Amino acid sequence: DSGVTQTPKHLITATGQRVTLRCSPRSGDLSVYWYQQSLDQGLQFLIQYYNGEERAKGNILERFSAQQFPDLHSELNLSSLELGDSALYFCASSVGRAYNYGYTFGSGTRLTVV
Amino acid sequence: AQTVTQSQPEMSVQEAETVTLSCTYDTSESDYYLFWYKQPPSRQMILVIRQEAYKQQNATENRFSVNFQKAAKSFSLKISDSQLGDAAMYFCAYRSANFGNEKLTFGTGTRLTIIP
Numbered sequence: 001d002s003g004v005t006q007t008p009k010h011l012i013t014a015t016g017q018r019v020t021l022r023c024s025p026r027s028g029d030l031s032v033y034w035y036q037q038s039l040d041q042g043l044q045f046l047i048q049y050y051n052g053e054e055r056a057k058g059n060i061l062e063r064f065s066a067q068q069f070p071d072l073h074s075e076l077n078l079s080s081l082e083l084g085d086s087a088l089y090f091c092a093s094s095v096g097r098a099y100n101y102g103y104t105f106g107s108g109t110r111l112t113v114v
Numbered sequence: 115a116q117t118v119t120q121s122q123p124e125m126s127v128q129e130a131e132t133v134t135l136s137c138t139y140d141t142s143e144s145d146y147y148l149f150w151y152k153q154p155p156s157r158q159m160i161l162v163i164r165q166e167a168y169k170q171q172n173a174t175e176n177r178f179s180v181n182f183q184k185a186a187k188s189f190s191l192k193i194s195d196s197q198l199g200d201a202a203m204y205f206c207a208y209r210s211a212n213f214g215n216e217k218l219t220f221g222t223g224t225r226l227t228i229i230p
Binding site: 033041042058108110 | 156157158159160161205214215216217218219220221222223
């Protein structure tokens, strides 16, 4: 157990629907990062939150949004889902700026859009 | 923007042998961090080893070591005494040391197969 908890582990939904992915960071970590990994691809950075505030944005679609709550858990909302949104979505957390520690990743949420 | 390139989509090695995975990156920054992550079939992302760009000494973690060539922007991973549990996708990743730019940029990965 890495200490980063993602729920649900699997999600199957239909095109056009909306889903919410949840992430609880490791205790003490202030930063949360969301990444998308399509089939057999590298991880693409979506968005970062630090202590409740958006810190950085990557190639995140307008149909996607995220937030970090006062208890530091984060949610990634995906709406108007398309087949191409099927992917593994990772959350990672770090202490502040992470420095040389890298991140601690959760086990991911596998989203299948049918 | 920084980019990370892994030119070997697949590699294989005999059990107990040594294998080297290649990674190159492009950046105009002088201070940054480099990482190798392992993703086994479980899909969990596991940190294997990290290197600070300001350190000349190559990082080592047990059977894993890196060859960091800053001028050449090269960061290869050597796995010694390969074991069946080393079979996985390996991703090279870059992180800036600049404040506010803390995302990881990943390469496309190398799938490592261990031959018994």
